[in-house]
Amino acid sequence: xxxxxxxxxxxxxxxxxxxxxxxxxxxxxxxxxxxxxxxxxxxxxxxxxxxxxxxxxxxxxxxxxxxxxxxxxxxxxxxxxxxxxxxxxxxxxxxxxxxxxxxxxxxxxxxxxxxxxxxxxxxxxxxxxxxxxxxxxxxxxxxxxxxxxxxxxxxxxxxxxxxxxxxxxxxxxxxxxxx
Numbered sequence: 454x455x456x457x458x459x460x461x462x463x464x465x466x467x468x469x470x471x472x473x474x475x476x477x478x479x480x481x482x483x484x485x486x487x488x489x490x491x492x493x494x495x496x497x498x499x500x501x502x503x504x505x506x507x508x509x510x511x512x513x514x515x516x517x518x519x520x521x522x523x524x525x526x527x528x529x530x531x532x533x534x535x536x537x538x539x540x541x542x543x544x545x546x547x548x549x550x551x552x553x554x555x556x557x558x559x560x561x562x563x564x565x566x567x568x569x570x571x572x573x574x575x576x577x578x579x580x581x582x583x584x585x586x587x588x589x590x591x592x593x594x595x596x597x598x599x600x601x602x603x604x605x606x607x608x609x610x611x612x613x614x615x616x617x618x619x620x621x622x623x624x625x626x627x628x629x630x631x632x
């Protein structure tokens with residue numbers, strides 16, 4: 454066991470949040486993730502970390518040594534893939550919705566063909582005929598847009614970017630301010 458400096462952000466911490474780390478038996482571990490803070494070139498330090506690990510335990514295998522920059526790039530690639538996938542699905546949904554609106558309008562016109570003919574014969578203006586023919590269908594589409602927009606806005610605001618926490622203050626900087 455050992456004592457180390459607190460590595461976490463101390464925002465909203467309570468006394469009950471303290472932890473004790475104990476060595477775990479080797480048979481209970483599957484994968485351990487370790488972060489090493491390096492000054493300078495982290496890629497040069499990776500070979501040194503392998504040497505240190507082999508000195509500690511020759512049977513210890515280090516797999517997947519990488520820098521946080523490379524992990525960040527891999528995450529960006531994955532997020533980009535899922536964003537493109539979501540854009541494709543959204544495009545298909547828009548095409549299907551457009552086809553549905555077209556089918557609704559086509560059905561409305563076909564059901565009211567005789568009514569449209571009578572209106573034209575009695576001298577109704579084309580604007581009046583279009584408004585009476587499509588008023589109900591357009592109002593249904595408008596209601597659908599409004600009702601669908603409410604959960605969409607809630608979903609987008611819920612998935613929006615979170616505010617990053619402020620980095621923890623270094624203890625040396627805070628102790629020099631007190632003196």
